[in-house]
Amino acid sequence: MCGFVCLWNLDDEELASRMIRKMEHRGPDALEVLRPRNIPVVMAHARLAIIGPDNGAQPIYQGDDILVVNGEIYNHSDLRAILGESAFQTRSDSETVLHLFRKNALRWVSRLDGMFAFVLATPDRIIAARDPLGIKPLYVAHIGEGLAFASELKAFDGVDVAKIEALEPGVMFDSQAGMRRWYRMPQGAADPEPGIDEELTWRELRLVLEEAVAKWMVADVEVGSFLSGGLDSSIIAAIAARQSPKRLKTFSVGLAGSPDLIAARRVAGYLGTEHFEHAFTPEEAADVLPHVIYHLESADIDLVRSAVPTHFAARLARRHVKAVLTGEGADELFAGYSYHHAYIDRPRELADELTRSLGTMHNINLQRVDRVTMAESLEARTPFLDRELIDFAQSIPATLKLRRTDPASPESTGPTTEKWILRKACADLLPHDLVWRKKAQFDEGSGAVTALGEALQAMTGSATPLDRAAEGAVYESLLRQSYSDPDRIINAAGKWVANRVSVAVA
Template sequence: MCGFVTLWHAGDEALARDMVARLSHRGPDATEVTALAGAPVVMAHSRLAIIGPDDGRQPINQGDDMLVVNGEIYNHEDLRAILGADEFESASDSETILHLFRTGAGRWISRLDGMFAFVLATPGRIVAARDPLGIKPLYMARHGEGLIFASELKAFDGMGLVDIEAIAPGSLYDSARGHRQWYRIPHGAAEAEPGLDVTATARELRLVLVEAVQKWMVADVEVGSFLSGGLDSSIIAALAARSRARAGKTPLKTFAVGTEGSPDLMAARKVAAHIGSDHHEHAFTPADIADVLPHVIYHLESADIDLVRSAIPTHFAAKLARRQVKAVLTGEGADELFAGYTYHHGYVDDPRALADELTRSLGTMHNINLQRVDRVTMAESLEARTPFLDRDLIDFAQSVPASLKLCRTDADAAEATGPTTEKWILRKACADLLPHDLVWRKKAQFDEGSGTVDALQEALRMITGTTGPIGRDVEGAVYERFLRQAYREPDMVLDNAGTWEADRVRRPAA
C-alpha cells in the first residue's frame, strides 16, 4: 500500500518530490523519485511494505518501462507462474502488472485480481488504471500539454490546477487510445426464480465468502481485523480467525473503538471471546474527537457530514490497529451488496428497484465510504482490505435475488411474513459463525453504535463554545472551516469530493 505521483510532460524531479512528500503518510517505509531515461516521465513513490518487503522497491524501472502501484494483486503468484517466474526481478506483487502489459493482450488488465491503482510509462505512452470499484484512489490533472497523476488530492494543493478528475473505478486511461471502461458491475437480480434452493444459495455464498477472506489475507506481514461488533466486521473476523487457526498461526488480532460503554464495544468483546481473537479496544471521549477533527478532515479530503461522522471512529480504530499490524480486514461493502442500510427497508416490496439501487450504490462507493476507509487508514500508514468487495464475491452476490437480501421474514423461514430483515441471506449463510443474538442484531451505523454521534455533539459544543444541540448546518460549517484552513486551495478539494446523499434514491421506510 502506497502513495505515488507521476509527471508526464509536466515537471521535474523536484516537483515530484515536493508532491509526494504530502503523501508520505501512505508509505513511511521508503520514498523514491525516478526519471525514466529517454522519456519525459518522472515517478515518485512512498511505500508501505506489505508483500515482498525486502525487494519490492518502487518505482519499478525495467528496460524502457517504469511503473508505480498502490494496492495489492492477490493472484500475483498464479500470474507469475503463467507469465514465467524467470521474467521477474522481485517478489513484489506489483511487478505482475508490468509483465501482463508486455504481453500485448487486449484485455490484459482484466486478469488482475485485487485492489489497485497504477501508472505505467513507456518512452512514448502512459497508461493509468484503477481497480473495479475504486478501492484505491487515483487522480489525473492536466498541466499544460502534460498530465500529472497522484494518489490523493492534497498532492495537487497550491499548484493552481483547474482540470482535475478521478480516474473512474474499473477504467483505464491510455495516452495513445484514451479512456476505456474495462470492468462493469454486474446488474443485480431481483426476484428468486421458481424452485430456487435458498439453503443451497446460502451455502454457496458462504463458500465464496471463505475464499474471499483467505485471498484478502495474503501478505508477508500480519493482517488484523477491525471489529465493531456489527454483523459485517464480525463475519469477516470470524472467518479470518478460523483461517489463521487452521494454518497454525497465532490468534487473529481484532480492534474495536467507541465511547466507554457503547454498544459496539460491548458487542465486539462478545464476538472476540466467541472467535478467540487477540482483542484490543480503545474508548475515546468528546475531547479526543475535538482534538483530532482537523486532522481527520484534512486526510479525509471531504467536509461531508455523514462521511466525517463515520471517519471519526475509523480514525481511532486505525490508530489502535497500527500499533500492532500494518494491514486490517474491514466489513466495508456488505451493506451495498446485501441491502444493509436503513433506507433500504423502503424497497422491501419492490425487489427490482432494490436491485437497481444496490447496483447504483456499488458504483458510487469509491468517493464516499471507500474514500473514507482509504484516506483515514492510510493517514495512519495502515492498509485496509475489503473482502466483501472481492470480484468473485461481487459477481455471486449480484446474482442472488434482492428478495433474499431484504425480506419480510424471521431467522428461520424465507417465506415468513414477520418484520423486515436486512441482509437476510448473508445472516443465513453465516448463522453458525457467531452467537444467535449477534447474527440477528439490528444494524447500527458505525458512528451510532460506537457512540460517536453523542460524543460528537459535545465535541462540537467545545469547538463552537455554545450550549444546546448542534444542528447539521452548524456541524457542516465547522467541517468546511477546518478543511478550508487545512488547504491552500480548498475549493479544489471540495469540488472533487463525493457526498453521501449524491444520487441516492430514498423511499419511505416499510
C-alpha cells in the same frame, strides 16, 4: 499499500518530490523519486511494504518501461506462474502489472484481481487504471501540455492546475487509445428463478465468502481485523480467525460503555481473538478533528462522523499490525441499510438500487476507509468487495437479501430482515443473537455522534447542540484552514449523491 505521483511530459523532479512528501503517511517504509533517461516522466512513490518487503521497491523501472502501483494484486502468484517466474526481478505483487502489459493482450488489465491504482509509462505512451470499485484512489490534472497523477488530492494543493479529476473505477486511460471502461458492475438479480434452492444458494455464498477472505489475507506481514461487533465485521473476523496462521488480532473503538465496544468484546471472546480496544472521549474527538478532516479530504457531515471512529480504530490497529480486514461493502451487496426496507415489495427496484450504490462507494465509504487508514500508515482490506464475491452476490435475488419475516420467529429482526441470506450463510459462526442483531451505523454504535456533538459544542462555545448546517460549517471551516487552495479540494472531493432508485407506487 502506497501513494504515488507521476508527471508525464513534465520534467520537474522538485515538483514530484514536493507532491509525494504530502503523502508520506501512505508509505513510510521508503520514498523514491525517479526520472528515467529514456521516458518523458518523473515518478515518485511512498511505500508501505506488505508483499515482497525486502525487494519490492518502486518505481519499478525495467528496460523501456516504468511503473508505480498503489494497492495489492491478490492473484499475483497465479499470474507469476502463467507469465513465467524467470521474467520477474522482485517478489512484489505489483510487478505482475508490468509483465501483463508486455504480453500485449487486448484486455490484460482485466486479469488483475485486487484493489489497485497504477500508472505505467513507456517512451511514447502512458497508461493509468483503477480497480473495479475504486477502492484505491487516483486523480489526474493537466499542467500545461503534461499530465500529473497522484493518489490523493492533497498532493495537488499549491500546484498550479486548472482542474483535478478522479479516474473513475474500472476505467483505463491510455494516451494512445484514449479512455475505456474495462469493468462494468454486474446487474443485480430481482426475483428468484423457478425452483431455486435457498439452502444451496446460501451454502455457496459461504464458500465464496471464505475464499474471498483467504485471498484478501495474503501478505508477508500480519493482518488483523476491525471488529465493531456488528454483523459484517464479525463475520469477517470469524472467518479470518479460522484462517489466520496465528491468533487473529481484532480492534474496536467507541465511547466507554458504547454498544460497539460491548458487542465487539463479546464477539472477540467467542472467537478467541487477541482483542484490543480504545474508549475515546469527546475531548479526544475534538483534538483529532482537524487531522481527520485534512486527511479525509472532505467536509461531508456523514463522512466525518464515520471517519472519527475509523481514525481511532486505525491508530489503535497500527500499533500492532500493518494491514486490517474491514466489513465495508456488505450493506451495499446484501441490502443492509434501513432505507432499503422501503423496497421490501419492489425487488427489481431494490436490485437496481444495490447496483447503483455499489458503483458510488468510491466517492463515500471507500474514500473514508482509504484516507483515514492510510493517514496512519495502515492498509485496509475489504473482502466483501472481492470481484468473485460481487459477481455471486449480484446473482442472488433481491428477495433473498431483504426478506419479510414473522416477528415471532427467533430469526427475525423485525417486520423485514436485512441481509437475510448473509445471516443464513454465516449463522454457525457467531452466537445466534449476534447473527440476528439489528444493524447500527458505525458512528452511532461507537458513540461517535454523541462524542462529536459534545466536542462541537465545546469548540464553538454553543450552549445547545449544533444542527446539521452548523455542524457542516465547522467541518468546512477546518478543511479550509488545512489547505492553501481549499475550493479545489472541496470541488474534487467525493460526495454523497441523493439519486437513489425510486420506489414505484402500485
